[in-house]
Amino acid sequence: MIGNIRLQKLIEILTNTNQDITGKELCNVLGVSSRTIRSDIKDLNSILEDKGAMISSKKSKGYKIEVFEENKFNSFLKNINENDDIYNLTGEERAQYIIVKLLTNEIKGIEGITQIELADELYISLSSLKNDIKLAKSILLKIDLDIEKVSNKGIKISGNEESIRGYINGYMLSYNGFLKDVLDLSFKEILGDKEEIFINSILKDNIFKFKYRLSDISYREIVSYIKIILVRNYKNKTINYNESTREKLINDPKFKIAQSICNNIEEEIEIKILDNEVLYLTKHITSSSLIEEDKDRIISTLENEDKLLIDILSYIKDIFNLDFTKDTILINFLGPHIKAAINRAKYGIKIENPMLNLIKNNYPFALEIAIVANSIIKSEQGLNLTEDDIGFMALHFAAALERTKHNNGCTVKNAIIVCTTGVGTSLLLKVKLEAHFKDRLNIIDTIPFYEFNNVTLNNVDLIISTVPLENKCDKVIHIKRLLDSDEIKLIEYKLDYNYSNPNDFIKRFNERLFFIDVEVSDRDSTIDLITNKLIKYNYITEGVKQEIFKREKLAGTQIGNLVAIPHSINEDIKESFIAVAILKKPIQWDNEKVQLVLLIGMSTKDKHNWKPHLEQLYKNIIDINVVEDVIKSTNFEEFKKVVNKFKNI
Incomplete structure (x- = not known):
């Protein structure tokens, strides 16, 4: 029996793929360290000993489930969801x-x-x-x-009915589709054979009619909200809004889309949808990532944008010396994303970012910029974006950073990107592709998954997709990890690196900021211990300490593989540093175990070095072998030997 929900998810992942899956991929999906994955695989193999299967591992390839008694293993899988997840729960x-x-x-x-x-x-x-x-x-x-x-x-x-609906939708995202199956069954009972097909048809027709484009995540969520409306109305449950909220939503431009969708549904199934439900759908469309397709309506200069975006980009320029005010692509797409994210925060609507760990590990500097942007949003709007939304915003900044390094080149092949996770992802992928293949590739469009068809395939030379496509044509290239080094090699091109000075990097470490065998119980006590030492040695002030705690609450700095990297750039930090704490035992740090803490403080005078140092640290420390070598260090000299082996970025 399986008494651990994470093990159940792991067996689900492995049985749903015919290919080897790397430990790193499993870490990102499950949000745990590679050590945890290895331990879980060992536990699962103990369970599978008499169940007709085993999990094999191959060096440089990953893990794969091998079935040698199919009937016995299928019987085991059938029983998992019936009883095994109930036993031994915490x-x-x-x-x-x-x-x-x-x-x-x-x-x-x-x-x-x-x-x-x-x-x-x-x-x-x-x-x-x-x-x-x-x-x-x-x-x-x-x-x-x-x-x-x-x-x-x-x-x-x-x-509150709206809170209940929000929680139903949130759990549908988090609990392996169980609640989604329940909702789909109830939906089918109401609609019979029509089921979901006509909902998709009506939604697509209205998206095109009003010249909007939804991200795939937003598209799926709106389908979900429509189902919830119909199912809850069928059970005589409805939403109530006060007059002020009603007036605000009726005057929202997206109200016409929601009204048209609801009218079309009424015509199709002859069920009256209440006015308040049209407002409910308006609220969720307003909070979705929509991209206007009418190019005449897209903003082209910062002067035409609202004050909030101006303030965000101005503050980023002051803090990081990065001027994005002339980046019209960033302005055109970040502005609408921020507005949708603010509406989500305002209405308590959550959106899942499946790439959050990937963003933390691969784009730490862009994430820091997004966190700074969120601080301006909080200051001016009184709202905190979720960590998932901050992660999506980071993708826009990551794409902008790439644009500052590369010029568009001439191309010989036309390509379309099919992206299921939203605008920020597709923009980032587009920029990276153009940068690395600028003499060979012309990205003519980025489309969501539901728009892909054979006509699209026939009109271009290449389809680069972040989601597997049913069409196995040679034109289709499946990208899983936002174009990392392995995927660039897959497209037969060598990744270009920006090199930083390793000698300059090693100077950021100081023996008196190196602590071993640290005994602490949790995240806050760890940060408190390190920052108190930093205050004692005059590296930071009490104000900087509080900023570090605030930063941690916005988005956890744990990155997997037993590592956390709290950090701050502040004018009160006179000398940049990296404090190192090797804990005696791993502790719980948000949803990860952590044993190595690297606390970075960057002086504003060094802000030009902030990005390469942060990225160099991240790129090396995500290697579990490096982490293990650091944890084994018994003194500062041994630690420096490990750091001296760090690869340049």
């Missing part, structure tokens, strides 16, 4: 299970479930269940939801 995992169960009942229209029924499902006592329900209530409290008793029918989720 209290927090059981609390999450309770929430998912109650959300499932909401979708199905089931009024309640008794505590005895829940305890039986979880194989625990009633007293244990009561503690788990308390924990579940504390989780729900953060979004103004609760668990209440329903006479003799048991318990149910209670609270």
Whole structure:
């Protein structure tokens, strides 16, 4: 049996691919270190010993599941979802299970479930269940939801209808599609044979009619919201808005799209959609990543943009000495992204960024710029973007940084990018492709997955896609990792590196800022210990210390492989430094285990060196072998020997 949800996800990933999958890819998908992956593979192989399969590993290729008794293994897979994920869950995992169960009942229209029924499902006592329900209530409290008793029918989720819908959609993103299957089944019960096909058709027609283009993530989410509207209305659940909110949403330009979509659905299935539901859909379309296709309506100069974007780019120029005010591509696409992200923050709408770990590891400097941009948004709008949205914003800055280094060259082949994760990703991929293949490649368009067809294929020389396409034509190239070095080699071109001075880099380390066998219990106590030492040696002020803590809360600095890299650039830092703390034992740092902490402080006078130093550190420290060598260091000289072997970027 599998008593660990992460192991269940791992077995799901491995059984859904026929190819080898590297440990690094598994780390990014599951958000854990390579050491954890190796441990999980070992545990899974112990489970699979008598289940007709095993997980093999090949050097330089990765992991693959090998089945030698198909019937036995298929029987094992069938049983996983029935019972195995229930046993040996932690209290927090059981609390999450309770929430998912109650959300499932909401979708199905089931009024309640008794505590005895829940305890039986979880194989625990009633007293244990009561503690788990308390924990579940504390989780729900953060979004103004609760668990209440329903006479003799048991318990149910209670609270604002919009919050319940938001949580249903959020869990559909997070829980391996279980709630999505429940919603799809309820949707099918209402619509019969029409199901999802006509929803997709109506949505596509209206996107084209109003000359907009959705990212694939936004497209899928709007389909999901439409389903939720119909299912919840069928169960006599609807949204209520006050007059002020109604007026604001009715006057929003996206209201016409939502109204047209709802009118088309009513005509198709002869079900009346309430006015408030049109407003609900308007809110989510407004919070989605839409790109206007009418080129006459696209902003071309900064002077025409709003004050917020002007302030963001001005502040970035002051802090990093980077002038993006003439980058019309950044202005055209970052502005709409920020507006949509602000609406998401305002309305409490979450969007998942599946590439967040990849962005942290490969584009740390762009992420820092995005965090600075978020600080301006918080200052002027009073809103904090989610870490996922900050990550997407970082992709826009990563593309802008690439544009500052490369000029467009002549091309001999026309290509289209098919990208499923949004505008920032496609822009970044476009810039990198043009930079590395500038004498051979002309990117004529970037399109979402749902727009791809054979006509598109026939009109270009190459299709470069971030999602596998059913068409196996030689024109199609599948890019998995935003064009890293292996993928550039796949397209037969050598990656160009910008080199930094290794001697200058090593000088940032100081023996009195090197700490070994550090005994701490959590993230905050670790940062507190290091920053107190830095204050003692006059490297930072108390104000800088607080900024480091604030930075950590915006987006965690753990990058996997037992490493965290807190950092700050501040005018109160007179001398740049890198403090090193090797912990005696790994600690929990947000959702990762960490044993090596590298705290970077960069003086504003060194801001030109900030990017190469940060990237050089990241590029080397994501190698688990390097990390292990650093952790083994018993003194500063041994540590320096490891650093001297760092590769240039």
